[in-house]
Amino acid sequence: MLIDSATIELRAGDGGRGCISFRREKYVPRGGPNGGDGGNGGSIVLKAAEGRCTLLDFHYRRHYKAERGQHGGGSNKRGRNGESILLEVPVGTVVRDHETGDVLGDLDQSGDTLVVVKGGRGGRGNARFATSIEQAPRKAESGGVGGSRIVDLELKLLADVGLVGLPNAGKSTLLSRMSAARPKIADFPFTTLSPVLGLVRLGHEGSFVMADLPGLIEGAHEGRGLGHRFLKHIERTSVLVILLDAAGGNPETDYATLVGELSKYGEGLVEKPRLIALSKIDAVTERPLPSYRFGGEDVVEISAATGEGLDDLRRRLWTMLRVFAEESESAG
Ligand SMILES: Nc1nc2c(ncn2[C@@H]2O[C@H](COP(=O)(O)OP(=O)(O)OP(=O)(O)O)[C@@H](O)[C@H]2O)c(=O)[nH]1
Ligand SMILES: [Mg+2]
Structure with missing residues (x-):
């Protein structure tokens, strides 16, 4: 524990x-x-x-x-x-x-x-x-x-991966699907009030720790919402997953808001390796999914409800973590 x-x-x-x-x-x-x-x-x-x-x-x-x-x-x-x-x-x-x-x-x-x-x-x-x-x-x-x-x-958490997203984006649901952790899930914002850690396993290869965090809102860097309390926790994670709700709102604006907050907070958060995950794709009927522009960054499409894309997400995170570990090792 x-x-x-x-x-x-x-x-x-x-x-x-x-x-x-x-x-x-x-x-x-x-x-x-x-x-x-x-x-x-x-x-x-x-x-x-x-x-x-x-x-x-x-x-x-x-x-x-x-x-x-x-x-x-x-x-x-x-x-x-x-x-x-x-x-x-x-x-x-x-x-x-x-x-x-x-x-x-x-x-x-x-x-x-x-x-x-x-x-x-x-x-x-x-x-x-x-x-x-x-x-x-x-x-x-x-x-x-x-x-x-x-x-x-x-x-401050010793998690490898931190889940960053607006309230209600599906962060807790995702963690509960990828690990044995059971964070509270509900259809309203600010369900998660304090961080929850889960161990994500990859067969024999190993495992990593993923942190579900309270939702981030505009102004968080100034302490709005759960603000600093929350951002402090991701200072020590190696990789961030930016979770964007494909079914509600506008993922592009949401993305801009989240990255804006990370960058205003400072402490190197915006420079951390990150992966964009488009969540709740089961709730979008349009196929193929609209193609969003996130400045050329890699996007994984997932659904915590059906499990679609979760393997892909797990593998990609694992690769990013290994690259990160090698880089920090060679950097001394
Ligand atoms: N259709 C669908 N609904 C989802 C999916 N993932 C989460 N939800 C629903 O979205 C709502 C919010 O989910 P949570 O996991 O609590 O969201 P959260 O990002 O942890 O929210 P906060 O803790 O408030 O920041 C819940 O009603 C979930 O059932 C998904 O993949 N598909
Ligand atoms: Mg939550």
């Missing part, structure tokens, strides 16, 4: 209390203040590590609490800092605030770190409050409260 998300609760340590204390020595009736500061609370830091490949561990353990700072002591003794916690996550993990959905960080490169909750500062001891007027302050600070937060971790 591919686990690619987790929700965890993080609580940083509180700062230690500052101390109120006075020097006591023989024959010194009124010693000065010598209360030390409290130590800082420990923080919780996420770090992208090459060796991690899933977020599975975070399903077994979801609560993390960093150590609090020790309280300050007499004789200007500073409290020890609480230990911070370093949590390793896979490269490609996106961190979001659970409540607001805001992206807190995108740990894209090995070694990237993100302080998710910060430990509270240690309180100052009374030695710090002495002034020429107030020589014996009975005042110290309590430590700051450590931050706490619930965060969603999400691993």
Whole structure:
């Protein structure tokens, strides 16, 4: 099973209390203040590590609490800092605030770190409050409260092929026909709200992972629809299938919209190798099918309903993936 998300609760340590204390020595009736500061609370830091490949561990353990700072002591003794916690996550993990959905960080490169909750500062001891007027302050600070937060971790998909299409184009149906995955299918837009992965097998030759994604609409690059959330997932796929509904609307305009969004989003999406698939051809009576112009790109005609063209699609994707793998190998 591919686990690619987790929700965890993080609580940083509180700062230690500052101390109120006075020097006591023989024959010194009124010693000065010598209360030390409290130590800082420990923080919780996420770090992208090459060796991690899933977020599975975070399903077994979801609560993390960093150590609090020790309280300050007499004789200007500073409290020890609480230990911070370093949590390793896979490269490609996106961190979001659970409540607001805001992206807190995108740990894209090995070694990237993100302080998710910060430990509270240690309180100052009374030695710090002495002034020429107030020589014996009975005042110290309590430590700051450590931050706490619930965060969603999400691993950008490790799919080989990403399905890109307008809502209702038939992406989920296609994935369900080509793999054992069972995404929700319905005759209305935005049925799919989060990515679904399926393993597509080719007899003995091998297999590849295909991702069904939420429908893409105009303005997605600016966050419309499911926008960035969705586009982020295809940053790491090798090949894209642009799925166009042959039975509704106009495939040429749809194509222009989709490519336009990919290009405005950037991140190399528009340069990725892609294949155009004209879907739902069973619902078009006209034969031969109208010939569309997609700038000379290859088109596969398919029907997820009847299965027509699916073998062809599978083979072509497999070939593209192998070419891609060879190219990236020779590119080092
Ligand atoms: N006739 C016919 N209908 C299809 C075909 N593929 C999908 N459909 C229908 O088209 C509608 C939308 O299918 P989905 O697979 O949910 O479309 P989607 O692209 O995943 O949609 P979103 O998740 O909303 O973006 C459903 O009613 C399907 O039954 C096909 O090959 N032929
Ligand atoms: Mg869908």
